[in-house]
Amino acid sequence: MAEPRLRHLLVTGGAGFIGSAFVRQRLAQDAEINITVLDKLTYAGSEENLAEVARDPRLRFIRGDICDPATVEPLTREVDAIVNFAAESHVDRSLLDAGAFVQTDVYGTYVLLEAARHSRHQRFLQVSTDEVYGHVKDGRRREEDPLDPRSPYSSTKAGAEMLVRAYHISHGLPTLITRGSNTYGPYQFPEKIIPLFITNALQQVPLPIYGDGSAVRDYLYVDDHVNAIARVLWKGQPGTAYNVGGGTEVSGVKVADSVLQACGRPGSLKHFVKDRPGHDYRYALDIRRIRSMGWEPRVNFQDGMRLTVDWYRQNDAWWRKRKSADFWNYYQQNYRGLPANAIPD
Ligand code: NAD
Numbered sequence: 001m002a003e004p005r006l007r008h009l010l011v012t013g014g015a016g017f018i019g020s021a022f023v024r025q026r027l028a029q030d031a032e033i034n035i036t037v038l039d040k041l042t043y044a045g046s047e048e049n050l051a052e053v054a055r056d057p058r059l060r061f062i063r064g065d066i067c068d069p070a071t072v073e074p075l076t077r078e079v080d081a082i083v084n085f086a087a088e089s090h091v092d093r094s095l096l097d098a099g100a101f102v103q104t105d106v107y108g109t110y111v112l113l114e115a116a117r118h119s120r121h122q123r124f125l126q127v128s129t130d131e132v133y134g135h136v137k138d139g140r141r142r143e144e145d146p147l148d149p150r151s152p153y154s155s156t157k158a159g160a161e162m163l164v165r166a167y168h169i170s171h172g173l174p175t176l177i178t179r180g181s182n183t184y185g186p187y188q189f190p191e192k193i194i195p196l197f198i199t200n201a202l203q204q205v206p207l208p209i210y211g212d213g214s215a216v217r218d219y220l221y222v223d224d225h226v227n228a229i230a231r232v233l234w235k236g237q238p239g240t241a242y243n244v245g246g247g248t249e250v251s252g253v254k255v256a257d258s259v260l261q262a263c264g265r266p267g268s269l270k271h272f273v274k275d276r277p278g279h280d281y282r283y284a285l286d287i288r289r290i291r292s293m294g295w296e297p298r299v300n301f302q303d304g305m306r307l308t309v310d311w312y313r314q315n316d317a318w319w320r321k322r323k324s325a326d327f328w329n330y331y332q333q334n335y336r337g338l339p340a341n342a343i344p345d
């Protein structure tokens with residue numbers, strides 16, 4: 001199948017962690033590309049994440065909500081593909097209040113699909129997650145395996161996927177889905193385990209490990225993830241989902257140990273707290289499909305951690321701003337069993 005000629009992308013959620021990495025990478029690697037970023041700038045998004053490319057004339061930033069058809073429709077008419085990163089993305093927050101997840105992750109995806117249907121786009125890529133498969137007891141999940149989401153977050157991502165699939169089948173929309181594993185690297189909001197543990201270690205406050213710390217994740221460096229998304233966007237087969245995994249299995253305790261070692265902090269900062277309700281203990285992907293398209297993860301966990309720790313060390317102001325009073329309020333609501341010195345002065 002001939003590759004589509006994509007000259008102008010609408011990147012929703014492009015001011016977040018992975019979306020901004022995708023925008024930076026595409027602008028650096030493709031001289032022909034123009035990008036419109038549509039982002040609501042929730043607590044997780046910021047124009048600062050695009051500061052490196054803010055002056056690039058090929059980039060346009062629009063603050064707006066994917067749930068608002070009046071914002072979305074005119075923009076979709078100007079582009080030839082949509083890459084949807086916009087989402088509420090943190091499991092723990094979905095356990096405290098799932099409303100925004102249902103709204104953005106499901107309804108917002110529907111608004112984008114409707115707009116894409118009327119614009120006869122060449123591609124609609126939905127950025128999904130390995131969490132839609134749920135807890136994986138044995139083996140590795142393949143793309144045709146049933147979805148079995150178990151958290152409000154993963155359920156809304158699975159719901160969005162079902163809509164994407166339906167628009168392909170019912171309306172012939174050329175859709176693609178990527179199911180990425182746990183991603184880490186620069187510019188990640190310090191609520192997910194790796195940036196939370198790095199910044200806590202730098203602040204010399206305890207690292208809260210859920211349960212006994214044995215749950216494993218397949219960590220994927222952000223540059224590898226966005227490379228895979230680009231590969232699928234241009235070379236993927238419409239109507240198909242692609243697993244994107246780093247091929248690692250790292251436990252919570254191991255993440256804490258690697259962070260403490262890289263930051264030169266003592267093991268005594270490890271602190272075991274009450275387990276996450278409904279905790280998925282293992283995610284594991286079979287990545288043969290995307291491998292056959294010539295994609296491989298290039299950054300191993302050790303190198304990725306080194307790059308990430310260096311970035312957080314060098315960008316103290318970026319993460320300190322995000323660990324504000326609102327953040328610590330969320331923190332106290334979320335974690336059960338924190339020690340007295342859990343929050344910095
Ligand atoms: P993030 O939370 O850092 O960024 C999400 C972005 O979406 C933010 O910029 C936010 O402002 C924006 N947004 C939220 N609601 C919006 C709305 N209604 N309208 C417009 N913009 C809105 O998330 P991330 O980690 O960069 O994840 C991006 C995507 O990748 C998500 O769809 C997520 O489900 C998926 N994903 C994430 C991971 C991971 O480990 N972080 C792994 C696999 C897949």
Ligand code: TYD
Nearest residue numbers: 091182191192193194208209210215217252
């Ligand atoms: P997280 O980064 O929230 O991603 P996921 O969406 O996969 O849940 O959590 C990754 C793993 O780390 C998961 O097993 C839960 C665990 N975890 C902790 O032990 N402590 C924490 O403070 C956080 C945020 C996560």
